[in-house]
Structure formats: C-alpha cells, structure tokens
Amino acid sequence: MxxxxxxxxxxxxxxxxxxxxxxxxxxxxxxxxxxxxxxxxxxxxxxxxxxxxxxxxxxxxxxxxxxxxxxxxxxWSLFDPQVMDWRLEAGLTREFAEDLVRFRLGLEPFAAALCAENPDFPDATLEDAFARMSAAVEGEGDYHAADLDFHRTILDGTRNQFMRQLAPMLDNALRVSIRLSVIDMGTARGSLPLHRAVADAIVARDPKGAARALTSLIEAAREDIRVALERRERRRRSDAQGDRLAVPTT
The missing domain is CATH 1.10.10.10 (Winged helix-like DNA-binding domain superfamily/Winged helix DNA-binding domain)
Structure with missing residues (x-):
C-alpha cells in the first residue's frame, strides 16, 4: 500500500x-x-x-x-538517495551519466582486485547473487536487487576499511547506475557473461583479471546507458513534435 x-x-x-x-x-x-x-x-x-x-x-x-x-x-549531498532520485526525475543528462560511470571506473575495478587478493572473500555469497541474477532474467526474482547484491559483495569483500566506509555512498550510485543501464531483461541477460567473468576471476584469486573484467562490465554499462539516453531523447523529440501537430490552427 x-x-x-x-x-x-x-x-x-x-x-x-x-x-x-x-x-x-x-x-x-x-x-x-x-x-x-x-x-x-x-x-x-x-x-x-x-x-x-x-x-x-x-x-x-x-x-x-x-x-x-x-x-x-x-x-549538494550527491549520494543522498533523495537527491539522486530528484535529479533523475528532473531529466537525466549525459554529464550526470558519464560522471557516474567514471566514478565507478575509478573505484570498482580496484575493489575487485582487492577481493581477489582476499583469501577469505565470501565466494559463496557472490555466487548466490549471480545465481539470483540468472534466475531473474528467466522471470524468477528481482534482477536489480540481485545485481546490487553482487556489487555490494565486492565492495564489502575488499577487507579495506576505507573502501568499506564508502560502501553506503557507493550503494546509492550503484542503484542508480543499474537502473539506467538495465533497460530490459535483454540487456540484463547480455550482462550475465560479464558478471560471470568478474566472479570467475575473483574466485580464481586473479587480481588483474578481476580488475579487467569489472572494467569491461562498467564499460558495457556505459554503452547501455548511452543507448537508453538516445531512446529517451528520441521519445522526447517525438512527443514534442506530436504536441506541435496537435495544436489546432485557426
């Protein structure tokens, strides 16, 4: 309710x-x-x-x-959930999206490498999140929640006190980024191999491979966001043209 x-x-x-x-x-x-x-x-x-x-x-x-x-x-408190939502509702800009992607690129690949260096990293938790993502694209469960848990597990698994302190702020950035990049279950399904590569590299304790894999994942998200922005812009132009055509002439 x-x-x-x-x-x-x-x-x-x-x-x-x-x-x-x-x-x-x-x-x-x-x-x-x-x-x-x-x-x-x-x-x-x-x-x-x-x-x-x-x-x-x-x-x-x-x-x-x-x-x-x-x-x-x-x-402004840019990581505040309400502030982020207000900015999205006001109209997403390319600058906002690009800054968000670059922010992720600056932190998450390094976090993935730290996870791969952590002998106590919770492999099972990461695998569970991936399994729920895979089930969600087939209609079972919440894909966005599972995707967020996948990335949260990586941030929490760094064993770095400062990185973990950033987790609540990063959580809001990830939530918005996932909302923007996962346009539909087709894009979600397409991202599964990239998530699988990240998980495999971390489980194999391959720091360089983990960083590369997560970089590739974020770059793919950047492209998905670009496509989403272009679709929104086309709809906006189409709606504006429709409004002009609907104005009665005298």
Whole structure:
C-alpha cells in the first residue's frame, strides 16, 4: 500500500524539484517563507522545516535576515538517495551519466582486485547473487536487487576499511547506475557473461583479471546507458513534435 506523504515531505519534494529542475539557479534567492507557503498551500512552519531538510542536504543556505539562497551543485549531498532520485526525475543528462560511470571506473575495478587478493572473500555469497541474477532474467526474482547484491559483495569483500566506509555512498550510485543501464531483461541477460567473468576471476584469486573484467562490465554499462539516453531523447523529440501537430490552427 502506498504511503501518504506528509505536508513536510510534499513541501520538500516540490521545492527540491524546482531547484533540481533549474527553476531556481545557484546563488539566487528562493521566495520568502510566506510566498512559498502560499504557493504550496502550507504554513510557514512547514516551509521552515522543509528548508532545514534541504539545508542538511547541502542544497540551500538559510541565513537570518538574508533569506534562503540556492547552493551550487558541488555542495549538494550527491549520494543522498533523495537527491539522486530528484535529479533523475528532473531529466537525466549525459554529464550526470558519464560522471557516474567514471566514478565507478575509478573505484570498482580496484575493489575487485582487492577481493581477489582476499583469501577469505565470501565466494559463496557472490555466487548466490549471480545465481539470483540468472534466475531473474528467466522471470524468477528481482534482477536489480540481485545485481546490487553482487556489487555490494565486492565492495564489502575488499577487507579495506576505507573502501568499506564508502560502501553506503557507493550503494546509492550503484542503484542508480543499474537502473539506467538495465533497460530490459535483454540487456540484463547480455550482462550475465560479464558478471560471470568478474566472479570467475575473483574466485580464481586473479587480481588483474578481476580488475579487467569489472572494467569491461562498467564499460558495457556505459554503452547501455548511452543507448537508453538516445531512446529517451528520441521519445522526447517525438512527443514534442506530436504536441506541435496537435495544436489546432485557426
């Protein structure tokens, strides 16, 4: 059953959507609490609490007697699940997708190599995640959840305290990346051999092979995301053309 959003949650979502969508630019002031409250149909107290939430995410800066201004992107909590979702809903950009892929390329192949060097790496856990991925492409289970578990196992299996500390942040990046790259079960099925190669290299305790295999996997995801972006752009252009054709002439 879908939960009903509170007034606070609704205000946060609507203001954040305006910020992420470019309605309010970095450095620009937001409307006053009274103006926002009137526009959203809520009290100033609700707006004030919403601003505290957005300030905690680095999206706005609240200064007494100076009002609230939009913070630049670099100060936002970019790994925050809500921030990522808002950015996706506002419209995915190539810059966002490419930065996400490069971020993964900078960390995950190294993590895979560390796993292959770990004699106590939980091979069975990785194999279980892969088995669930394989079953999911045949209609049994949740592919996205199994894929995420596959990558989580690698991050957790590095035995590196700093890499493991990054896991919660990486988890959100992986969740979004998987959503973008797994267009359908066809792309999911096509990625299975690449995941198999990663698992085989780790189980064989082959660090270089593990790093190469995971690099290949992420590069393939990059191509899947490129295709997905092109499809979205074609749909957007088609919808825009349809809207123009639907406008009655006088």
């Amino acid at each position: 879908r939960r009903t959003r509170t007034l606070h949650q609704d205000a946060v979502e609507r203001i954040a959507t305006g910020i992420v969508g470019g309605r309010y630019r970095p450095g620009a002031p937001l409307p006053t609490e009274s103006e926002l409250g009137e526009a959203l149909g809520v009290s100033r107290t609700v707006i004030r609490e919403a601003m505290r939430t957005l300030a905690a995410k680095g999206m706005v800066r609240v200064r007494r007697r100076h009002g609230t201004t939009i913070e630049p992107l670099d100060t």
